[in-house]
Amino acid sequence: MAGYSVIIPVFNEEQNVQPLYERLTRVLIALGKPYELLFVNDGSRDRTLAVVKDLANSDRAVKYIDFSRNFGHQIAVTAGLHFSKGERIVIIDADLQDPPELIAAMDEKMNEGWNVVYAKRATREGESFFKKITAKIFYRILARVTSISIPVDTGDFRIMDRKVVNALNQMPEHHKFIRGMVSWVGFKQTFVEYNRQERLSGKTGYTFRKMLRFAFDGITGFSNMPLKLASYFGFFVSFLSFLLILYTLYSKYLLREAVPGWASIMVSILFIGGIQLICLGLIGEYLIRMDANLRQRPLYVVNESNLD
Numbered sequence: 001m002a003g004y005s006v007i008i009p010v011f012n013e014e015q016n017v018q019p020l021y022e023r024l025t026r027v028l029i030a031l032g033k034p035y036e037l038l039f040v041n042d043g044s045r046d047r048t049l050a051v052v053k054d055l056a057n058s059d060r061a062v063k064y065i066d067f068s069r070n071f072g073h074q075i076a077v078t079a080g081l082h083f084s085k086g087e088r089i090v091i092i093d094a095d096l097q098d099p100p101e102l103i104a105a106m107d108e109k110m111n112e113g114w115n116v117v118y119a120k121r122a123t124r125e126g127e128s129f130f131k132k133i134t135a136k137i138f139y140r141i142l143a144r145v146t147s148i149s150i151p152v153d154t155g156d157f158r159i160m161d162r163k164v165v166n167a168l169n170q171m172p173e174h175h176k177f178i179r180g181m182v183s184w185v186g187f188k189q190t191f192v193e194y195n196r197q198e199r200l201s202g203k204t205g206y207t208f209r210k211m212l213r214f215a216f217d218g219i220t221g222f223s224n225m226p227l228k229l230a231s232y233f234g235f236f237v238s239f240l241s242f243l244l245i246l247y248t249l250y251s252k253y254l255l256r257e258a259v260p261g262w263a264s265i266m267v268s269i270l271f272i273g274g275i276q277l278i279c280l281g282l283i284g285e286y287l288i289r290m291d292a293n294l295r296q297r298p299l300y301v302v303n304e305s306n307l308d
């Protein structure tokens, strides 16, 4: 297939699938090449799958993969990448926060010879102050601690060519952070800016827990900084304790004063204890990820699909 594959992860999006389908279809027909709309149903608990199947019955361009349960947004996109057949692959959210009409502009950029064109959020509408501020801080921290440059304020909404997707499909890691993986792959990448819309209907599938896990995947997947942080803390605290020991000896043998009371001991024990726990936690985070990859489980389990 020489045309486009559009990957749409869906999790409880029953109200959004139809309007998304209409807008996407309009945009893709205008591009004038064959296309497939690849819905990945990530264990929705509403009628999402039924709506997608209805579309598939009347339009051969509609393909779907139904997961056996919720595996998470990044894994749903990964499955889409595995099964996509197009020369150009689009990743887009189902809730119309990513305007399908932007695909035309992104595609035009691709024609200039880029391998990846991603959509950068100039503004974000209808999202809580908390989400915006945590996202802002996260992207800045990520940019500082990683050695590859992962673009700030960018989600997974993008177009990639076949070469890039083939490279992504060779990356077997379990804790996916796709926007980072795309940067890691290299090739020529650029962006277009857009104003992120409010979600059309329903509510976000990204709970605070999922967001936190996602942030950890991004940082641990592309940086060893947290592990180094553990040893920096270690050195710093050891140095402080060394000074403290010198002072204790000095006050005991030269000043002949009693060793100061329990307060200082408590403070230093708590301090060192805290740092040790942080460091252990950091090491644990990496171990969890190594373990997941060593176990070699499949990334997802498919219940059914209409792919051939």
Ligand code: UDP
Pocket: 008, 009, 010, 011, 012, 013, 042, 070, 071, 072, 073, 076, 092, 093, 094, 095, 097, 199, 203, 204, 205, 206
């Ligand atoms: N999504 C998914 N699995 C999940 C959570 C979300 O496939 O566990 C899909 C969701 O249907 C949407 C996209 O991922 O198409 C982005 O999710 P959402 O809009 O909930 O996240 P937000 O925009 O609030 O960050």
Ligand code: MG
Pocket: 093, 095, 097, 199, 204
């Ligand atoms: Mg959304």
